[in-house]
Amino acid sequence: MTLHLINKTPSESSALRDSLSAVSNGDALLLIENGVYAAMPAYAELFTRLPGSVQCYLLEDDAIARGLKDLNQDFRAIGYDGFVELSCRYGKVVSWF
Amino acid sequence: MDNLTVNGVIIPVDNEGYLRNLDDWAPAVAEQLAQQEGIQLSDAHWEILAVLRQFYQQFEMSPAMRPLIKAITAELGADKGKSIYLMSLFPGSPAKLASKIAGLPKPTNCL
Amino acid sequence: MSDTKKSFLIINRKAPYGSSAARDALDVALTISVFEQPLSLLFMDDAVLQLLPAHNAAAIGQKNLSANLSMLEMYDIDQLYVCQRALEQRGIRPDDIELNIILLDQSGIAALIKKQDQVLSF
Known part of the structure; x- marks a missing residue:
C-alpha cells in the first residue's frame, strides 16, 4: 500500500490530478504545503470518485499557515508526528509535485 | 560590526548593526544602539x-x-x-x- | 526624480507560500511605490489565496504575507484588482477578504492590462 504526498495546489500543476488517477484501494493521500488548498470545500468534487478505502489526510500546520479553515471533512488533520507514523505504516511513499 | 553587551549579556547584531534576534530588544538595548549612533534617547x-x-x-x-x-x-x-x-x-x-x-x-x- | 510617470501593473498568479513569487511581487510593488509611480495589483489564479485573512505562517517558519498585504495602503497602494472567476473557482466570497478590492471579469482584466505602460508578472 502506498502513501501519496501532494504538495501543489489543484491548479499549479497536474500533481493532484495525476495522483488521483494512480491511487489504489487501501492507499492513503496526504496533502502537504500548497497541497492543502485541495481540501477547500470548492475542490471536494475532485475526490468523490476515490475508493472508500482510501484515507485522506492533510498536514495541519500547512493549513494553519495559509489561514484555511472549514475544510473538507473527509480530510483528517495531522501533525508532523502523524506524518512520520503514516510514512512508516505505508510501505511506499510517492511524492507528486 | 561588534556585538552589543548590555548588562553583561551579549546581543548579536548583523554587519550593519541591526539586531539578529528581534526578541533581544529591550529599552536598555535601545539606549545602547542609540548611543552607538550618537543619539541620546528622549x-x-x-x-x-x-x-x-x-x-x-x-x-x-x-x-x-x-x-x-x-x-x-x-x-x-x-x-x-x-x-x-x-x-x-x-x-x-x-x-x-x-x-x-x-x-x-x-x-x-x-x- | 523624473517628471514623467509610467503606470505599472503587477500580475500575481501564485499562492502565498511554496515559492517566492508572492513575496517577490510584494517587494517590487513596494519599490515602485517609493518611486511614486501609479501602481495597480491584479490577483488571479492561485494568487487569490494570498488574500485569505489570518494566515499564521509562523507555523511553517515564514512571515505572514496577509499582514504584509494589509500594509499596502500605508504605501498608498490601493488599486487591488481581483479576478472574480478565480475567487468563485475556490469558493472564496469577496466578503471573506478584509482588503479593499475591486472585482474584475475577464474583459475587465483585458482592459486593465491594455491601459498600463508596464506589466510585470509573478
Missing part, C-alpha cells in the same frame, strides 16, 4: 520607537519613510508626521536609523 525619540514597533507588530515589516510618516501622523499627530521632524531626531535616514534602534530589521525598498 521622550520624543521613545514615542517614535513605540509607533515603529507597533507598525512592525501589525504588518511584520519595517516601514519605509512614507508609511512611517503616515503611521506617526495617525498616532502622534500631523505636527510630528513630517520628515523634517524625524530628521531632527534620527539624522540622516530616519526610517533606517529608527528601525535599528527600535530593534527591527532594516527597512527594504527604502531609498
Whole structure:
C-alpha cells in the first residue's frame, strides 16, 4: 500500500490530478504545503470518485499557515508526528509535485 | 560590526548593526544602539520607537519613510508626521536609523 | 526624480507560500511605490489565496504575507484588482477578504492590462 504526498495546489500543476488517477484501494493521500488548498470545500468534487478505502489526510500546520479553515471533512488533520507514523505504516511513499 | 553587551549579556547584531534576534530588544538595548549612533534617547525619540514597533507588530515589516510618516501622523499627530521632524531626531535616514534602534530589521525598498 | 510617470501593473498568479513569487511581487510593488509611480495589483489564479485573512505562517517558519498585504495602503497602494472567476473557482466570497478590492471579469482584466505602460508578472 502506498502513501501519496501532494504538495501543489489543484491548479499549479497536474500533481493532484495525476495522483488521483494512480491511487489504489487501501492507499492513503496526504496533502502537504500548497497541497492543502485541495481540501477547500470548492475542490471536494475532485475526490468523490476515490475508493472508500482510501484515507485522506492533510498536514495541519500547512493549513494553519495559509489561514484555511472549514475544510473538507473527509480530510483528517495531522501533525508532523502523524506524518512520520503514516510514512512508516505505508510501505511506499510517492511524492507528486 | 561588534556585538552589543548590555548588562553583561551579549546581543548579536548583523554587519550593519541591526539586531539578529528581534526578541533581544529591550529599552536598555535601545539606549545602547542609540548611543552607538550618537543619539541620546528622549521622550520624543521613545514615542517614535513605540509607533515603529507597533507598525512592525501589525504588518511584520519595517516601514519605509512614507508609511512611517503616515503611521506617526495617525498616532502622534500631523505636527510630528513630517520628515523634517524625524530628521531632527534620527539624522540622516530616519526610517533606517529608527528601525535599528527600535530593534527591527532594516527597512527594504527604502531609498 | 523624473517628471514623467509610467503606470505599472503587477500580475500575481501564485499562492502565498511554496515559492517566492508572492513575496517577490510584494517587494517590487513596494519599490515602485517609493518611486511614486501609479501602481495597480491584479490577483488571479492561485494568487487569490494570498488574500485569505489570518494566515499564521509562523507555523511553517515564514512571515505572514496577509499582514504584509494589509500594509499596502500605508504605501498608498490601493488599486487591488481581483479576478472574480478565480475567487468563485475556490469558493472564496469577496466578503471573506478584509482588503479593499475591486472585482474584475475577464474583459475587465483585458482592459486593465491594455491601459498600463508596464506589466510585470509573478
